[in-house]
Amino acid sequence: MRILVTGSAGFVGAHTCQALQAIDGFHVVGIDNYNSYYDPALKRARIEALCQGSTQLELDITDSEALQTLMAEEQPDAVVHLAAQAGVRHSFLQPMDYASSNLYGQVSLLEAVRNTKSVKRLMYASSSSVYSGMDTVPFHEGMLLKTPKSLYAASKIADEVLSDTYSSMYAIDMVGLRFFTVYGPWGRPDMAYWTFADAILNNRPIRLFNHGNVRRDFTYIDDIVTTIVHLVEDVQDAAPEIKQHRVYNIGNHKPEPVGGMIEILETLLNKKAEVQLADLPPGDMVETFADVSRLQNDYGFSPDTSLQTGLERFVTWFQDWRSRAQPEDPSRTPELASGVEK
Numbered sequence: 001m002r003i004l005v006t007g008s009a010g011f012v013g014a015h016t017c018q019a020l021q022a023i024d025g026f027h028v029v030g031i032d033n034y035n036s037y038y039d040p041a042l043k044r045a046r047i048e049a050l051c052q053g054s055t056q057l058e059l060d061i062t063d064s065e066a067l068q069t070l071m072a073e074e075q076p077d078a079v080v081h082l083a084a085q086a087g088v089r090h091s092f093l094q095p096m097d098y099a100s101s102n103l104y105g106q107v108s109l110l111e112a113v114r115n116t117k118s119v120k121r122l123m124y125a126s127s128s129s130v131y132s133g134m135d136t137v138p139f140h141e142g143m144l145l146k147t148p149k150s151l152y153a154a155s156k157i158a159d160e161v162l163s164d165t166y167s168s169m170y171a172i173d174m175v176g177l178r179f180f181t182v183y184g185p186w187g188r189p190d191m192a193y194w195t196f197a198d199a200i201l202n203n204r205p206i207r208l209f210n211h212g213n214v215r216r217d218f219t220y221i222d223d224i225v226t227t228i229v230h231l232v233e234d235v236q237d238a239a240p241e242i243k244q245h246r247v248y249n250i251g252n253h254k255p256e257p258v259g260g261m262i263e264i265l266e267t268l269l270n271k272k273a274e275v276q277l278a279d280l281p282p283g284d285m286v287e288t289f290a291d292v293s294r295l296q297n298d299y300g301f302s303p304d305t306s307l308q309t310g311l312e313r314f315v316t317w318f319q320d321w322r323s324r325a326q327p328e329d330p331s332r333t334p335e336l337a338s339g340v341e342k
């Protein structure tokens, strides 16, 4: 089975390539544009550490012609589309990055998929941010989504609508994956678990938004990857006549106070954090909480790694990474640690 993974040098992408490439008879082709939203050296290091054996290419999904040519050559059976401009707060600063990668890029990808007849299923990343306009938890897939609070969230809802339309117009099986705050080794330097750990180790203050009243459904990377692997393996067994669009929440279904995460990090790093309370920034959600009954019913599985276990693994990796990283590495020196990104 041949699988195309977009955003393969990203946090979720590199782990996904590693897991899929390890399955007998699977070959992964990964593409990424190695943009500088955060240090591309981290992206290249992930490829080096996690993606041995797979084919990795530098390609921008907005280059529709190049993407089309690659898909025609590779004839993948399945596509796992993870390339996107991530981050809620960055969408207030650089909105066109979202228009380009998440909107134009999504259509470019959908066009390439529909023109490549070998593709039996497209799986693509959505986000818990699609629920940012909702005021009741837990979030379930059947909810009618209200106006989202950021361009990032809007772009993910748009991706779902575009995919639904393509699935119905061209009879292609598609699955949208609503990830809930993913964390773990080889993670993202813009996300809270990373910036908080870095701030604690460097004696910098941490800003805790909404004066500490923020809860996240933190989901460990291996649980995300296990879900993707289930969905890719299922492509082989799926009845060929089933060509539909579905979305799944992929979350730990256990919201945790962000202050609790700081306490776990303090214990693991054996150092106290200096916490500054702050208002909730525009676009941020007070709580995320995934109802995972759909995933559980269809695949008999849902994420369950505890925050304690997941953070232990992250901190072990992080300390090793810091000891190897160059001092001028910008991913190590954010100005002020804050918040929870997606």
Ligand SMILES: NC(=O)c1ccc[n+]([C@@H]2O[C@H](COP(=O)([O-])OP(=O)(O)OC[C@H]3O[C@@H](n4cnc5c(N)ncnc54)[C@H](O)[C@@H]3O)[C@@H](O)[C@H]2O)c1
Pocket (backbone or CB within 6 Å): 006, 007, 008, 009, 010, 011, 012, 013, 031, 032, 033, 034, 035, 043, 059, 060, 061, 062, 081, 082, 083, 084, 085, 086, 087, 100, 101, 105, 125, 126, 127, 128, 178, 179, 180, 181, 182, 183, 188, 341, 342
């Ligand atoms: N990590 C999370 O907590 C989380 C939560 C919800 C949703 N998501 C979504 O999951 C996906 C993966 O997220 P991640 O955390 O691995 O982020 P990431 O930024 O680490 O990975 C995304 C990768 O896509 C690449 N990319 C961006 N634009 C591209 C383009 N135009 N062409 C080719 N490559 C491009 C980037 O270089 C990057 O390596 C994204 O779609 C993100 O929006 C992530």
